[in-house]
Amino acid sequence: MGKILIVDDTLFMRTLIKNILFTGGHSIAGEAGDGEEAIAKYKELKPDLVTMDIVMPKMNGIEALKGIKAIDPAAKIIMCTAVGQEQMVKLAIKSGAKGYIVKPFQAPKVLEEVKNVLAS
């Protein structure tokens, strides 16, 4: 079980991911609504894993991923993309993302991915 930072600009998606993670027995380290806040919260909270939306205001998920990796190269980050943005995955892989989920997603599969990434 891990301590997880949820990064998404919509409250609805953050609440959904939070609920899914709770049902899997994980705890929530914190939440962030954009890339800048994600980097600041990562430094402060040192979570075991981050779920990161890609399209966000101020700083997008790919830039935030790079920012977190610069602070902690071992950071475990799962990217959340919408259907049709899968091309972004390639960029995320290059930048060090450990997993990828496509919205809309189903709880059991998300928990499986979180478990795999935490164990990696």
Next chain:
Amino acid sequence: MKEVPVKIEFNKEWIVTKISVGEDRMVLPAPINKEILYKSVLDVSEKKNILIITVKTDTEVVYKILSVEKVLHFLKIHILPVCNAYRLMAYFMSPAIRGGVMIKEASWEKGSVVVVKSGIWFVGAVKQISVPITEVAAIELTKREVQGKPTEVIRIDYLDSGEVVSSLVLCPLSTLQVLYNFLKETTKGMDMKGTELDAVDQQVAMLVYSGMDSHAIENMLNLPHKQLDQIYDKILALGLAEVVIIRREIQLTPKGVRYITDSTKSQTN
């Protein structure tokens, strides 16, 4: 011809037998006594470890063949390339996404896409994947990066054992368009305007998709039970969901009240 062990449904009973499988036909022994030419097979579908074959001779006859995966694979690689179907050479990636999680080891496989009466088959040398039309949730002509170039592909979303799976098909653009139009036509009954649900209804539907139960949805969206019930009614009426469990609220009878009062007394004494 090669003999393979199977069970065949005959007169509502499963018969243990061996069928002979050749290049263009298979022979079902007594008591069925039937020779089936693969080109007379109109439909092939698979449910768990049962292969269902519809054969057209004078009338349409359905055969159900149950066996182990290895035998069913052997049958499929003989029947699917020859059966009466719309068939095209293509590359496919199946599954590419399962339950919203991208399959890391997914790769393009060379093979064919076989469209039969009841569904679509992705037929490769190693795997044959069946997608029943009734389970298809969405079909979209979209772009994916293939060998560094954005390329047109068809994305087919379907339900497999309650999980939403996405598969991709890649072939020449003209063929892709024909396949896309065919699939869209076949699944036309599922098309909707997109304005049937308001924002809250859509959030509820999204939470159901993600596997949340009524209790979680009420808490997450801060919805009273009655309002959620009304939204469920709307979603059900549109045919977007089905009832799996009916939750009940109960009120104690005088007998129940007495029982609880007595048990509380005995605990405090």
